[in-house]
Amino acid sequence: MQAIDHHAWTNRWRNRHPVEKLLPALTLLALTLALPPLTIGPLVLAATLLATVRGAGIPLKTVLSVLAAPAAFLLAGAPFLAISVRFHDGFSVQFSPDGLRLAVDTMVRALAATSCLTALILTTPLTDLVPLLRRVGVPTGIVELILLIYRLIFVFAERALTGRQAQAARLGYSSVPRGIRSAGWLAGALFQRALERAQRLELGLTARGYAGELRVLPSECALSWSRLALSMTLVGLIGLTSSLLARGLA
Amino acid sequence: MHIAEGFLPPLHAAVWTAVALPFVIAGARRANRLMQDQPQTKLLLAASGAFAFVLSALKLPSVTGSCSHATGAGLGAILFGPSVMALLGTIVLLFQALLLAHGGLTTLGANVFSMAIVGPWVAYGLLRGTQRLHAPLAVSVFLAAMLGDMATYAVTAGQLALAFPDPASGVAGSFIKFIGIFAPTQLPLAVIEGLLTVVIVNLLQQYSQNELRELQAFPQWSAVEIRS
Numbered sequence: 001m002q003a004i005d006h007h008a009w010t011n012r013w014r015n016r017h018p019v020e021k022l023l024p025a026l027t028l029l030a031l032t033l034a035l036p037p038l039t040i041g042p043l044v045l046a047a048t049l050l051a052t053v054r055g056a057g058i059p060l061k062t063v064l065s066v067l068a069a070p071a072a073f074l075l076a077g078a079p080f081l082a083i084s085v086r087f088h089d090g091f092s093v094q095f096s097p098d099g100l101r102l103a104v105d106t107m108v109r110a111l112a113a114t115s116c117l118t119a120l121i122l123t124t125p126l127t128d129l130v131p132l133l134r135r136v137g138v139p140t141g142i143v144e145l146i147l148l149i150y151r152l153i154f155v156f157a158e159r160a161l162t163g164r165q166a167q168a169a170r171l172g173y174s175s176v177p178r179g180i181r182s183a184g185w186l187a188g189a190l191f192q193r194a195l196e197r198a199q200r201l202e203l204g205l206t207a208r209g210y211a212g213e214l215r216v217l218p219s220e221c222a223l224s225w226s227r228l229a230l231s232m233t234l235v236g237l238i239g240l241t242s243s244l245l246a247r248g249l250a
Numbered sequence: 251m252h253i254a255e256g257f258l259p260p261l262h263a264a265v266w267t268a269v270a271l272p273f274v275i276a277g278a279r280r281a282n283r284l285m286q287d288q289p290q291t292k293l294l295l296a297a298s299g300a301f302a303f304v305l306s307a308l309k310l311p312s313v314t315g316s317c318s319h320a321t322g323a324g325l326g327a328i329l330f331g332p333s334v335m336a337l338l339g340t341i342v343l344l345f346q347a348l349l350l351a352h353g354g355l356t357t358l359g360a361n362v363f364s365m366a367i368v369g370p371w372v373a374y375g376l377l378r379g380t381q382r383l384h385a386p387l388a389v390s391v392f393l394a395a396m397l398g399d400m401a402t403y404a405v406t407a408g409q410l411a412l413a414f415p416d417p418a419s420g421v422a423g424s425f426i427k428f429i430g431i432f433a434p435t436q437l438p439l440a441v442i443e444g445l446l447t448v449v450i451v452n453l454l455q456q457y458s459q460n461e462l463r464e465l466q467a468f469p470q471w472s473a474v475e476i477r478s
Binding site: 194 | 254255256257259260263278281282285286289290292293294295296297298299300301303304305307308325329337341344345347348349350351352354355356414416417418419423426427428431442445446447448449450452453454457458
């Protein structure tokens with residue numbers, strides 16, 4: 001979490017308008033889902049890696065480590081699609097060629113889609129993306145709530161980590177039953193602190209004239225139409241190439 | 251149990267998003283109204299949402315040795331009620347996608363439906379039902395959290411089965427296949443989460459009566475408090 005957030009705030013594309021990053025990423029994501037995975041998948045993976053590493057200047061190691069966790073889940077889960085079970089005359093498990101194609105397709109599609117997501121989240125902090133929700137009709141109150149949650153997450157995460165270390169140092173996790181009790185106490189204590197924190201925030205804000213609206217100074221950066229047009233053209237080219245490739249192969 | 255980004259075919263992703271949307275909108279409306287009536291509710295909800303996210307990232311001691319996480323659906327439903335939980339759960343899942351690359355945007359609807367809607371509603375229904383039967387609070391809470399968890403996994407298995415029917419035995423065969431894959435890791439996990447939730451609720455009951463009374467903004471809690 002810290003790594004993704006850190007790069008989102010410090011990468012080379014940090015000060016570009018969020019729409020310049022969101023729109024191409026979402027379009028690429030939609031294309032990945034819509035077109036045949038085997039032709040578009042590798043293109044999307046290459047494009048997103050290039051964009052994050054060459055463009056935004058995020059170390060390749062970081063990008064790969066962020067991709068590694070979902071990739072491991074896919075490797076563990078997708079092979080089961082290639083296995084077919086039968087229930088007449090008893091129970092039998094067998095390998096199915098159709099299933100194998102489905103498994104490969106799904107894995108490539110999911111990996112490419114995840115790379116679109118990681119490209120977006122590694123280059124754009126959450127606080128830039130969430131205000132865009134207002135444009136699609138999410139009420140201002142809910143957007144503020146989401147931003148408040150984002151800010152509190154890091155405070156609570158630190159507390160949880162410290163609490164856990166303290167418990168572990170006192171052998172709180174030396175056996176499973178003890179571990180359950182420790183984890184429960186930790187979560188309960190965390191909840192008490194969370195409520196306390198909310199009360200203190202309320203008190204502090206009321207003292208400053210809070211009446212239901214949090215006023216903050218948003219950082220303004222102009223939307224560059226030329227950059228947006230360029231990246232959307234590239235995304236369009238990827239889609240075009242892959243559908244031509246698919247037709248050529250078929 | 252998150253479905254990864256891009257794992258579901260586009261049609262399924264769209265349908266699950268459409269199914270989840272009304273619940274989330276209803277939760278958001280309710281929360282928005284609460285926040286407008288009482289501005290301090292916003293801070294309480296924010297603290298609760300952040301707590302839910304951190305709880306879901308908390309590693310549980312697991313017997314199988316694999317790293318496993320709590321869903322928090324049961325505890326959330328008990329503390330905040332299922333309608334607000336639909337909103338908070340959606341925000342938590344969005345954050346997991348955007349901060350941890352866990353789950354995804356296209357599969358958000360499917361994940362919201364299993365984890366932020368079905369799980370909390372099952373947990374809440376069980377809590378109310380067993381409380382009406384005058385079961386001890388610990389038993390109620392345990393059953394609610396454990397079965398809420400299991401309901402979540404069953405729904406996820408169902409979603410995967412519908413998306414990837416088995417070539418030989420169809421959707422039903424595929425459902426059994428996915429349930430079979432989940433069961434060995436998720437059954438013990440559900441039991442652990444049930445026990446964990448009991449520990450948390452016990453602790454809160456002992457030491458946080460005042461704070462829980464504050465949660466009267468979520469009237470569901472009163473069901474638990476009256477009986478205790």
